[in-house]
Amino acid sequence: MEYTNLGRSGLAVSRLVLGTMNFGTQTSEADSHAIMDRAHDRGINFFDTANVYGTRPGEVPTEPIIGKWFASGSGRREKTVLATKVYIPTGSWPNEGRLSALNIRRACEASLKRLGTDYIDVYQMHHVDRTTPWEEIWEAFGVLRQQGKVLYFGSSNFAGWHLAQAQEAARSRHFLGLVSEQSMYNLMNRWVELEVLPAARHYGLGLIPWGPLNGGVLAGVLRKQKEGGAARGTSGHSAGALAKHHETITAYEKLCAGIGEDPAHVGLAWLLAQEGVTGPIIGPRTAAQLDSSLRALTIRLDGATLARLDELFPAPGPNGSKPAPEAYAW
Template identity: 40%
Template sequence: MKYRQLGNSGLRVSTFTLGTATFGNTDPAGWSCIDLPQARRQIDRCLDAGVNVIDTADAYAEGRSEEIIGEALGARRDSVVLSTKVRFPVGAGPNDAGLSRHHILRAIEASLRRLRTDHVDIYHVHEWDGRVPLEETLQALDSLVQSGKVRYLGVSNYAGWQLMKALSVSDLHGYQRFVSNQVYYSLESRDAEYELLPLSVDQGLGVMAWSPLAGGLLTGKYRRDRQPEQGRHVGGSSEPPIRDRDRLYDTVEALVRIADARGVLPAQVALAYLLTRPAVSSLVVGARNEDQLAETLQAGEIELEPDELHFLDRVSAPELIYPHWHQDAIPAEFRGASDKVLHPDR
């Protein structure tokens, strides 16, 4: 297992993070399908492989995901970096969601209780809340760091302007900054390269990519001429959405071609590609069984050749929206490191 700095922080994280949205056993036939014994086995396998980050959220399986992690870790709590999140509804009350001071302070206490710990290593805000002043949200988060209940702060699912505004407010008031940026990023959708990855490079945030296999779309099971009998997208799931099926299938064909030549799996190639991208610190991966998890973790051993990376770059390249198509004409000597995320030297 390899380890990377989480942005400009001093925290070192494994290149793979165990994602636990499937933990809970509240829906055995659906998304939250992993019970406590299965979770224990997955955590054991990850720890044995060197994974040191476990990611969850208070809203996963109505808090059951956090409970299972707390039960499964037990005395091994200090051997991992625990990440959880706040924002989504955890009840029916008017203050049971959002990023108000009221909700954040209540939510962290509930998460700590479920996780059976006295602190969270990374606390992510799970989504933007446009109703609450940023000063209120960020002051509440800063107080959690000052009290020792949270070590580092992270953000997830923000737009570029929202994240930059939040960082500016933190700088203005001397609050703790976000050091982690958890985003949807995969070869199926490289939208994060428009603003979020360049911003992360420029501002020193470490990117934690969630759903790096696009909900299974990049495993090789979904092809132009065949579809699996089971899978998230077979049931009509719209997350992540598929906006360009032709580009998706072209990308899958490229993954299959490279994987076949190497004797590995298409999913492993897709993950290995993301680990070469700027600002990416860790890939948040989940699995429905231990074999699938073991295959995923093996992707960290694959080092793609420049021609393979270029092939995948070309076939999956996002359309340049404004102002990026206009900026694409800027001479290379005027580009900084953040510009080169979307406009690499040619």
């Protein structure tokens, strides 16, 4: 396993992040525990979850599944860099969502209880709160840090301007501020390159891509269809993306076959090659899928392959040939 620091912090994390959104939704508790055990066996120490995962009707909440795994002992908690989130409402009553000091306090206490731990390594804002002032947010976060309940703070789904607001407000209080930003980022969705990624680099935040394979569209969906296997990327929003970009995906899978690599592994390897990316979130539903993802760590895409990927999936902006944020310029 490869490790890197999370942004400008001294926290060492694996370059693949174990996403737990499937735990309790598509993956049973027993299988979820097996996946987490396998992750540790393979050196993955960075686990990402959220207080709202598995909370829809018919689902099993994710955080307690992780908490029961920690309770099994053998240093599981101590070996894990644990990240969870706050923002999305957990009920219909006022102050059960967003980033008021009241909800931050209550949500953190509830996550700690469900996770069976007395601290969270990285507490992430699941979305920007446009109604709560940064002074209130950082004061509430500062209390959690003073209490030893949270060590680092991160954001998710922020714009570049939001990152600047957050960091400048933290700087005025002499706080470390954010150490990471979690954004959708993949070959088919490169919008973060315009401002989010440059802002993250400037402020020393590690970027954690979610949706690295665009809902399975970049995971070899056309090849799997031909082989008669079930494949993600053929239903819902992914199906629309596949239909719209069928020719491009065909060319992408041909390129991957030409270099002898699985499309899913190439998609992850491309992200790992981007400056400022800490590591993409993988969401395996089985231990075998987790093992397969590790191949991305050993792939080194050459210049010609990277150039061809840029041709197939151009950088965004009116002048995408320039490095962001200058891509806006003419």
